Amino acid sequence: EQGRDKLALEVLKDVFILRPNYSQSYLDLAKAYRKVAAYDKSAAIYARYKYLVDENFLLPSDDFSKIIQHESDNLLQLHASQIGANPRKIVSDPYVQNTTRVVVEWNDTEAEFELQFVNPEGQYHTWKHTYVDNEDRIVEEKMSGYSMEEHIIDNALPGLWEVNVRYHGNKSLTPTYLKVTTYYNYGERDQKEEVYTFKLSLKDNWQKLLSINNPGISRVR
16 A cells, blocks of 8 residues: 555565465465566466466465466566567456456454445445355365455446445454455556555444445447
């Protein structure tokens, strides 16, 4: 959020050394290299992750693999020339292209909360990260080593969306933090992002995290 990308890279290098068997260590480090324009190193980390999963050194996860594939494809789309890749490569999931993409990360695997996405018409979708509603997912996160989720906002519904959270606590005395990254026009040359962090403390009450102005379908690819 503060834009201290070089410092973040050094921190995430240390995290990678401490947790080489956590899937998210690879994604975080690849994204950190990208932030400092080390695109070739970023691509190498993605390739290394895929190799380790294929060789059964890292536990696979369908949900996390989808997220890291989107990030890897996006790197290739926007920086192919810098990494000597084929810019005509077909992306794995065109559903995310030219959309508003929201990635939510949290620091405590035991954190229980609900995320609510409210569209401009007042309809909403709720994703629950609780043991009661989603225990299998939480167990998978612990086994594979990741704490994140992505949501694609329907580009057929432009306008102001709201993201709300209801926090239920964790099993420790340390606070829970959320990092929310919103990507606009994902995969396009004019892609931009906004990053916010939130400390969760108020329990069992809905609270607004942020508003997102979804531009909808802005161009024909």
